[in-house]
Amino acid sequence: MRRAAIVAPLRTAVGTFGGALRPLRAEDLAAQVVKAVVERSAVEPDRIEDVVFAQSYANSEAPCIGRWVALHAGLPITVPGLQIDRRCGGGLQAVITAAMTVQTGAADVVLAGGVESMSNIEHYTTTARWGARAGNQTLYDRLDRGREMSQPAWRFGKISGMIETAENLAKDYGISREAADEFAVRSHRRAAAAQQAGVFADEIVPVEVPQRRGEPTVFDTDEGVRPNTDTETLSGLRTVMAGGTVTAGNSSQQNDAAAACLVVAEDRLDDLGLEPLGFFEGWAATGCEPSHMGIGPVTAAQKLLARTGFGFDDLSLIEINEAFAVQVLAVLSGWGVSLTDVDERLNVNGSGISLGHPIGATGVRILNTMLHELRRRGGGLALETMCIGGGQGIAALFRGVS
Secondary structure (H helix, E strand, C coil), X not given: CCCEEEEEEEEECCEECCCCCCCCCHHHHHXXXXXXXXXXXXXXXXXXXXXXXXXXXXXXXXXXXXXXXXXXXXXXXCCCEEEECECECHHHHHHHHHHHHHHCCCCXXXXXXXXXXXXXXXXXXXXXXXXXXXXXXXXXXXXXXHHHCCCCHHHHCCCCCHHHHHHHHHHHHCCCHHHHHHHHHXXXXXXXXXXXXXXXXXXXXXXXXCCCCCCCEEECCCCCCCCCCCHHHHHCCCCCCCCCCCXXXXXXXXXXXXXXXXXXXXXXXXXXXXXXXXXXXXXXXXXXXXXXXXXXXXXXXXXXXHHHCCCHHHEEEEEECCCEXXXXXHHHHHHCCCHHHHCCCECCCCCCCCCCCCHHHHHHHHHHHHHHXXXXXXXXXEEEEEEECXXXXXXXXXXXXC
């Protein structure tokens, strides 16, 4: 099979829930980053053969987001598109799907990405179409409902949401509130240091945000990073569940962002005049108990590494999306790896707790940051993993170029 190259990975800065990016709907965010990838790569738009986009909280305002965004971004009418949802792993799955399309020869150039505007996720009802004989209509918050309904209750019982799954891991692996808070501080400090050093400059696309009055503003800085976070501050936050470990301070945020890249056949790079930032090496996905969804990366990574013959010592970088601090620590424990062992390779520029977790976009956001960091380090092999609501894990290997 042909090798699949990653070209021109770019992202928007990540906005906080109800923050600077709230005026932009998901399709508008995605279109801006798609235009930037085409412009940065200088690829002829008609050479793009498909658009694969992830979105976890889709709606009928922009159905089949891949096709919708291809049209919205001004790509030729002949460029098709599709939508992917593997929840938190959707963005990474979009890149994987594009890579498999290229590897098998079905296409030479595919645009892959992910988007989420969590600030604009709607409320809905399931009883209005045919009316109700009496009583009230119920409006569900799609954000909360999606977490509560991530598995069939008849088989697994009711799970209140993702926080419950994190608390289950904290109990199973003996992770304390203090350890969770310390990891959260680590995340913010690393993201803040990266921001201050200009580490994200090459990967972020400035986004124009319309205002009710006056000219649009330009948004180009991740909004959720808190440089002054410390354990004393975090220790004062109330746990979400009584007697638990999870707080708003040691959990991922709700966010808005988009990210994308080109996935190109290696043997077409020279013809197209494209320079890769990395290459796709392989992937694996596995299932786990929905009530312990955060542990999914353990078996996914083990399956991938066994299949490819690599080990943790071969990895220059490791990314575990920070759904919760306790989830990251549980995954390390499940791998039999200590934080000290991988401290200089793990989430070196922060992740979900500090940079945020715009669900469908996160996997591509991580890939962006990871490949740019590999280039600064002179290349190497990197592992990206995601836990997934409903009880899944996904992992992929990428090789960076210097």
